Amino acid sequence: MLAVIGITVPILAFVWEFVLVGRKRLGYRVQMDTPVTGEIESVYPGVLPQLRPEGAGSAPELTDLSLVLVRIENNGLTDIDSTDYASPDVDRVGLHIHFPHRRVIGMAVTELSDAAMGDSLEPGTGIGTREDARGRTGIIDLPKVPMDRGDHYKILAILQRTAGAGEYPPPQVRAKLKGGRVAETRSRSGTSPKLLALIGFLVAVIAVQFFVDPNDGKGATADCGSGKLTLVGSTAFEPVVREAAAGYAKQCADTAFSFEFDGSDRGLGRVDEGNNDPGVLAITDGPKGVGYPNLVPRTLALSMFTMVVHPGVGIANLSAQQIRDIYAGRVDNWQLVGGPDLPVRVVNRALGSGTRETFRKHVLGDDQPPAPPATGCRTVAATNPPGVSFCEAPVTSDMLKTIAELPGSIGYSEFSDAAKTPGVKPVTIDGRAPGRDQVLDHSYPFWSVEYAYSNGELPSDSPAAAFLRFLIDGTGKDVLRSRGNTPCRELPNPTSCTP
Numbered sequence: 080m081l082a083v084i085g086i087t088v089p090i091l092a093f094v095w096e097f098v099l100v101g102r103k104r105l106g107y108r109v110q111m112d113t114p115v116t117g118e119i120e121s122v123y124p125g126v127l128p129q130l131r132p133e134g135a136g137s138a139p140e141l142t143d144l145s146l147v148l149v150r151i152e153n154n155g156l157t158d159i160d161s162t163d164y165a166s167p168d169v170d171r172v173g174l175h176i177h178f179p180h181r182r183v184i185g186m187a188v189t190e191l192s193d194a195a196m197g198d199s200l201e202p203g204t205g206i207g208t209r210e211d212a213r214g215r216t217g218i219i220d221l222p223k224v225p226m227d228r229g230d231h232y233k234i235l236a237i238l239q240r241t242a243g244a245g246e247y248p249p250p251q252v253r254a255k256l257k258g259g260r261v262a263e264t265r266s267r268s269g270t271s272p273k274l275l276a277l278i279g280f281l282v283a284v285i286a287v288q289f290f291v292d293p294n295d296g297k298g299a300t301a302d303c304g305s306g307k308l309t310l311v312g313s314t315a316f317e318p319v320v321r322e323a324a325a326g327y328a329k330q331c332a333d334t335a336f337s338f339e340f341d342g343s344d345r346g347l348g349r350v351d352e353g354n355n356d357p358g359v360l361a362i363t364d365g366p367k368g369v370g371y372p373n374l375v376p377r378t379l380a381l382s383m384f385t386m387v388v389h390p391g392v393g394i395a396n397l398s399a400q401q402i403r404d405i406y407a408g409r410v411d412n413w414q415l416v417g418g419p420d421l422p423v424r425v426v427n428r429a430l431g432s433g434t435r436e437t438f439r440k441h442v443l444g445d446d447q448p449p450a451p452p453a454t455g456c457r458t459v460a461a462t463n464p465p466g467v468s469f470c471e472a473p474v475t476s477d478m479l480k481t482i483a484e485l486p487g488s489i490g491y492s493e494f495s496d497a498a499k500t501p502g503v504k505p506v507t508i509d510g511r512a513p514g515r516d517q518v519l520d521h522s523y524p525f526w527s528v529e530y531a532y533s534n535g536e537l538p539s540d541s542p543a544a545a546f547l548r549f550l551i552d553g554t555g556k557d558v559l560r561s562r563g564n565t566p567c568r569e570l571p572n573p574t575s576c577t578p
Contacts, residue, residue: 103259104155107252111148143240152231161223165255171205173223174254181238183208183217190233199224215241303331304542311339312346312362314474315493323558334542343433357541361532364433378576379529380564383494383513386506396507411467423467426490437527495563
């Protein structure tokens with residue numbers, strides 16, 4: 080909740096300041112307001128009486144004068160149109176500048192940021208001067224000037240005091256905008272009080288989070304189990320599970336993990352022999368086979384696999400039929416599929432591997448003849464027999480190591496492991512690379528679903544049940560996703576998460 084508040088408040092402040100309030104904004108600045116009578120008399124003594132128009136007996140005495148320069152600007156996020164001024168449509172005036180205790184002797188428009196604005200400030204457009212005699216206030220009326228974002232113009236006025244003494248009251252700009260505001264633009268020197276208030280709020284949120292114990296003094300969160308959890312099964316998915324377990328252990332210190340990954344089939348056997356032990360989970364590439372009636376499945380994520388070759392093979396793509404021919408022994412040299420003059424070394428996973436079963440089911444197919452007898456991969460490397468040869472790797476890391484070291488070799492692996500392993504080159508199938516969209520539209524064949532199996536239903540407070548909730552519904556999904564796997568719960572139809 081504190082984290083949500085800490086994020087929400089700055090977002091709301093930004094929306095209020097720049098979208099709701101500041102989206103349409105007319106600003107003004109008084110850039111100069113200075114008395115000028117003394118300066119004129121000191122330089123040109125007696126000149127002011129001579130400036131009065133001849134024959135104008137009612138003309139004011141030119142004494143106690145001041146000069147004011149006001150800048151009008153569009154400092155909002157959108158343009159301002161003449162219809163945005165909140166005054167009656169029949170009224171051509173949209174803005175008023177009031178000068179308390181002074182009358183307007185003369186005024187002029189200056190410094191247009193866009194010459195086109197001059198058409199809206201010509202005589203007859205509503206621009207003019209007048210005086211509120213009761214309040215002894217001079218007024219400049221300005222028309223509804225359309226202004227693009229960032230536009231500005233200035234009004235230069237010469238004024239004469241009508242009341243009071245000392246400093247003049249500051250000019251006042253009066254106007255209203257529909258869906259916006261008119262405000263004085265102030266110079267920003269130093270730190271904004273609003274910014275300081277926001278920073279203080281965020282510091283307070285962080286401080287509260289630091290001092291509040293999310294574990295409530297119990298040493299574990301409400302969704303943590305305590306005890307030992309042993310994870311077994313797929314070596315292809317082992318790096319993902321280990322990373323997720325490390326993240327879970329940071330939240331749930333009372334759970335101790337052990338890992339015994341040596342293949343999907345062996346993992347299933349280990350759980351099946353566990354006599355309803357809630358402290359053991361098997362992770363497998365694909366669903367269980369027959370013979371495990373007591374094991375309860377949970378789908379975790381779509382997992383992508385890829386073909387890999389030794390870099391010296393120089394092949395970037397193989398068709399599914401070419402892969403079948405290679406694994407049937409019908410291709411003995413890479414020249415037959417567009418590669419170099421190099422004998423083919425076919426590497427398979429050992430029987431019982433979930434990855435091997437996924438490869439057989441999705442790439443080779445049920446019509447594929449049994450693979451020829453295999454020897455040790457070290458023997459193949461040492462003897463370098465002519466023609467095609469077959470060998471087996473027991474786990475994923477051995478498969479990738481063999482491909483990197485054995486010239487002319489081809490194998491398969493979980494995609495994220497292959498992508499970050501130096502010395503191996505992933506190969507597309509029929510021009511398609513592994514990816515979530517390619518799996519969902521059935522254009523890429525080599526994929527499976529990762530399962531978690533327990534022996535019977537798990538107690539809700541067991542470490543296995545808590546870890547599964549972390550993987551399926553918690554932040555463990557981020558680990559799955561970061562490794563190139565798509566959590567089943569994030570599919571358009573999670574119930575379709577089946578191989």
